Amino acid sequence: SAVISQKPSRDICQRGTSLTIQCQVDSQVTMMFWYRQQPGQSLTLIATANQGSEATYESGFVIDKFPISRPNLTFSTLTVSNMSPEDSSIYLCSYQEGAGNQPQHFGDGTRLSIL
């Protein structure tokens, strides 16, 4: 499977600011995903990022708060905008091998704390 990396690995930010998280895969992949993982909770899908089209957001997540870019088949970014302490979480990106019932592979996440 392809190697997937995220940066930054962690950050501490002030409320009201924005942070962009980068996700890089070392080979071309069709589907990339962004998740949020909060302590004691399931991974929650924020959006699906496909190259050449707008990201598809899940219920409870909006583009103004979590804008996503997917400029090519190996890279995506997630921005967390106008941050508040409730945005403190781990943000994970993943990619999927091939068709819809193939496994996803995850980066190591970005640990974000908002003061």
Next chain:
Amino acid sequence: EDQVTQSPEALRLQEGESSSLNCSYTVSGLRGLFWYRQDPGKGPEFLFTLYSAGEEKEKERLKATLTKKESFLHITAPKPEDSATYLCAVQPSGNTPLVFGKGTRLSVIA
């Protein structure tokens, strides 16, 4: 509503003490069930995919099985390095996203 429930939430084993983790699911048409391992500070690492009831997969001390309602991850003679959180996820039919359980935190004590 598609749902995944993992039990127990936490499990503490002595080294060599075999046990099983459970993943119960209700989903509208199962396209696949996935097991992941997650170490502290890391992302989930893919272990197994199961597609149909009766299917089994093995890797070292781990064996995953699947029925129409649940999956088990059997750990045989675990070692301390097997300590991690094990996540289960299901892929429903259609264009719906993966549904994850909350995980089982496994601690294996030497």
